[in-house]
Amino acid sequence: MGRNTRKRRSPLATKVVAGAAALAVGGGGLVWANFYASAHESDSSHHRTRSAGAQVATIQCPDVGQKLRNVPRGARPGVDKELARLDEQITEAYARLASTRQAQSGDSAYVQNAILGPLKSKRTAALDRIGINIRRGGGDAPGGLDRFAECRGMGADQPGNGDGNGGQDQDNGQGQDGGQDGGGQDDGQNQGDNGNGAAGPFADDFVDINDVQPNSRDLENGLAANGDGGSTGSFTAVCGVNENNLFNSDNLIVAPGVDNGAHHTHDYVGNQNNNAFSSDDDLAGADTSCQNQGDKSTYYWPVLRLQDGTQEFDANDLGGGAEGNVGKILKATEAEIKFVGNQQSDVVAMPKFLRIITGDAKAFTNGVANANSSFSCTGFEDRQVTDKYVLCPEGSQVVRTSNFQSCWDGQNIDSANHRDHVAFVQQDGSCANGFQAIPQLQVRLVYDVPAPTVENGQVQNPYAVDGFPEQLHKPITDHNDFINVMDENLMNEVVDCINGGEDCQ
Template sequence: MGRNTRKRRTPLATKIVAGAAALAVGGGGLVWANFYASAHEDHGGHNRTRSAGAQVATIDCPDVGQKIRDVPDRARGEVDGELATMDSQITDAYQRLATTRRAQAGDSQFVQNSILGPLKDRRKAIIDRIQLEINRAGGRADDNLDELAGCQGRPADQQQGGGQNGGGQDDGQNDDGQNGGGQNQDDNGNGVAGPVADDFIDINDVQPNSRNSRNGLAADGDGGSTGTFTTDCGVNENNLFNSDNLIAAPGVDNGAHHTHDYVGNQDNDAFSSDEDLANADTSCQNQGDKSTYYWPVLRLQDGTQEFDANDQGGGAEGNIGKILKPAQAELKFVGSQQGDVVAMPKFLRIITGDAKSFTNGDANANTSWSCSGFEDRQVTDKYPLCPEGSQVLRTTNFQSCWDGQNIDSANHRDHMAFVQEDGSCPEGFQAVPQLQVRLAYDIPTPTVENGQVQNPYAVDSFPEQLHKPITDHNDFINVMDEDLMNEVVDCINRGEDCQ
């Protein structure tokens, strides 16, 4: 599949940003929503009580990209671009939702008539173009895609699509900033939407071995290929950041609407071609590994004005505060419980997790949050509060079953699959080395008192996803040279631990 090779923009890390982030209307930023929902799992049988919020917390749109299947290769660039435009439409609609609270209070139909209705019309126009582009390229577009045009406003007490409980407390704050008598101040004093107190949990309150996730199963085991290969690519010492997504939105500036950390390949933005990746420098100690490894940054919402404080993807879209680099980034490839693994094809693309899990539901969520010393306690939809001296851990086990043909797919998922419960790959798929990413952070533990959280940390997110921990995700493009990939496979299949 060809990649867009338009001239690349200057990475955000090289920009000089003047002035502080404006977090109010008229200052170049946003006044964010006053009412939130919170996705969570049941931990130890505790049931949290929430007041019902009358206003809409965020915008919930069907994910068209995940429903698309038959897209000819020559139409994928155009389709990805259209999907990125839909993401921007949702971002714009959320901005309007967040900045019109007074109008909403005076008109019960304001959200529907002024935000959701026009959004549906704009989304339908793009869906029509997507269908046309697919058909022109020789594919067959799904005639039912039009059904995905409409979006909903999610109140603070509405359950999320994946069936997990949702909810948030009405903070009682009016548009003029006066407290209306509610329990929570929505923005923790920093002006952005989330995280809120209910997004955090003391790691001691998490039951050991209680995480229930369909995804992220570890592929390694005692009965198959038991070796490991670890590649050391640093922790982004070169300060390579941008808000692009080369896999999901190639050729689209700010396609992620949040900022990514990058290790490995150093030519990583939306306009990088496969040739660019192959010819780039790498931060990996083994220079044969030019793979790109990237994930959304974590930030400490402590008032720090970062380099992207006024930029799209950064402060202008609610991603504010001090960017926290991992103290350690372990990138390890492991084997299969059921037998040998085969080589990954060069330029294989894998997305794991779902940046829109808060509104999409948890079908593709693949997040594991924990604390060092408590690794048997894993949570998917909560940020852990770790004791002093314990690091916050983000762990991701990637899909490790490949369809044997494609380096990508129309929805960027169908060419890969997770192992089944017995460790085998689904029919038609074959085992490749499984990438496991373990990120460890030194983060001061936020204080949660009286339903409020002070100086929280949070993952960067699409604005309407409200910085929920369940939206964490991770991305990988294999750019190992053939000799190194063969070395990885041989090491794993021989049962050795290599690096």
């Protein structure tokens, strides 16, 4: 379909993950069918052994990147590479989890001994290297980093309220409960694997838009910043829908200098030189798909796919099919990129190269504290849902919406965890803690998606966002990324339009 820029592979990871994917396609669906069945079978002696070890749907690990606050700038490249290594270790462990269901069914300690135990050892070594990098950079490494080494098995239920536990009431993979009750998988005995080893999405991940109550979205994240007072104008950036087919599975913000740092494929609009190795100078000197050539910002998000068996260009690549991101990439029919104002005050200019991430690609295992993006349907956009994909009626299209943080600390273009330098507005629309109001980026993506069918607890030809393999393609993991590369004149024009109550583009 397009090009996957700077796609490289780690031989070990390719072997492990591709092997799991091959098993999934070649028969793993049957193993996963037993997994779902065992979660609800009666506690008879005939089923007890099989049930004990086969109820862990995925792996939950502490998100170390979110725990770090004070990382010296000189230490960040080394720390970022170790954080990316932690992600790769989870990916490889998840691949082993998905490819060893038969072994798990006969050994209740298999997951702990063969998967989680070795993973803890690898994570301990990586965490130790993070501490070394911080100390070499002149900083003080947090004490007790090794407490973040241990990972747990978890079921396919939705996570809790942002405590980061993400289903940690499981028992380190011993399979006492598996978290399947209430997970919408009661009728999953014949669950197909959609070509990705039963890594989701599942029937319970979808909701009919008619069953969503208007104005019921209860997460505070992503509140629209503008209103009747303050700065009421807007600026629309017209940058296309990725007509240039620029894709890769890098993440310049979170994992600079690391191949496949996202473990899923991104759509890019705006800047045309965005990959893991792009410097700020590279971004500033790049071409842009935006009509206003002064806007070389990069706007990117995980692709949306239809799991229909299509073999895309990345079907055998890391970030793509080798990590469970399978099917036809759906290009948005509309990509509305708009900057708006603040309810309480004027906005100030964003600094060049400011980086903002909204949403959380790991929200399924992290918890919902940073979840943000929502799904809706055209004609129903007063109904937004964050933890479900939507089923739209005939003639209506799927809408993905992301409203970014719009308060800035006035000093930093990034922070160690890529979040602390920006914040969402408070309930009254103001910025807290001395932060300054900046133009709020709002991204609205519209897709013409063939409606999946959901019958008897099964979903056929579902759509889903790309994600880290262990996140099971949950809708709550949708996210959006932005690096500001507007020239000074254009940024001043954006600010003037917004503060002057005008609508510009």
